[in-house]
Amino acid sequence: MSSLENLVRIGQLKLEPSSDGEIVTSLRRAALYLVDAALPSLSPPSRFMLAYDAAHALAFAALRANGYRPDAGRGHRAVVFQTLGVTIGASQQPWLTLDRYHTRRNASEYGDMVEASASEAEDLLMATQELQALFRHWLVRNRPAVLV
Numbered sequence: 001m002s003s004l005e006n007l008v009r010i011g012q013l014k015l016e017p018s019s020d021g022e023i024v025t026s027l028r029r030a031a032l033y034l035v036d037a038a039l040p041s042l043s044p045p046s047r048f049m050l051a052y053d054a055a056h057a058l059a060f061a062a063l064r065a066n067g068y069r070p071d072a073g074r075g076h077r078a079v080v081f082q083t084l085g086v087t088i089g090a091s092q093q094p095w096l097t098l099d100r101y102h103t104r105r106n107a108s109e110y111g112d113m114v115e116a117s118a119s120e121a122e123d124l125l126m127a128t129q130e131l132q133a134l135f136r137h138w139l140v141r142n143r144p145a146v147l148v
Helices: 003-009 020-037 044-065 076-082 092-110 118-142
Strands: 013-015 068-070
Touching: 003 013, 003 068, 020 044, 020 118, 044 068, 044 076, 044 092, 044 118, 068 076, 076 092, 092 118
Parallel strands: none
Antiparallel strands: 013 068
């Protein structure tokens, strides 16, 4: 049984076919967020959130491209990052970085107002750009119709 099937069994993922259109929409959304996240005129916290949203859109699209959807329960945002090793063959480092920034995002979103620094925003932007390249490479090999 694969780790994705185990996540279905425990209710963190749902098995659900995806459409090319859904994946394309997430890719476009991520690309727009990445353009804005690179704007030096924006505040570091804004750049951080845009890079985070782009990373989430990419990781979500990777999960959907494999026919899974996160459950709406607790941890549904984190699971998309944690499955990157299985969905697109990412090494451990990218998803650990994204998971760390997910925790940072949640601290700001749900706890005290914790503003991201310029270096955190830049680090997350670079990690997300790497994820974008890795996912595009995976799509070329596994779902080339999405890139047309």
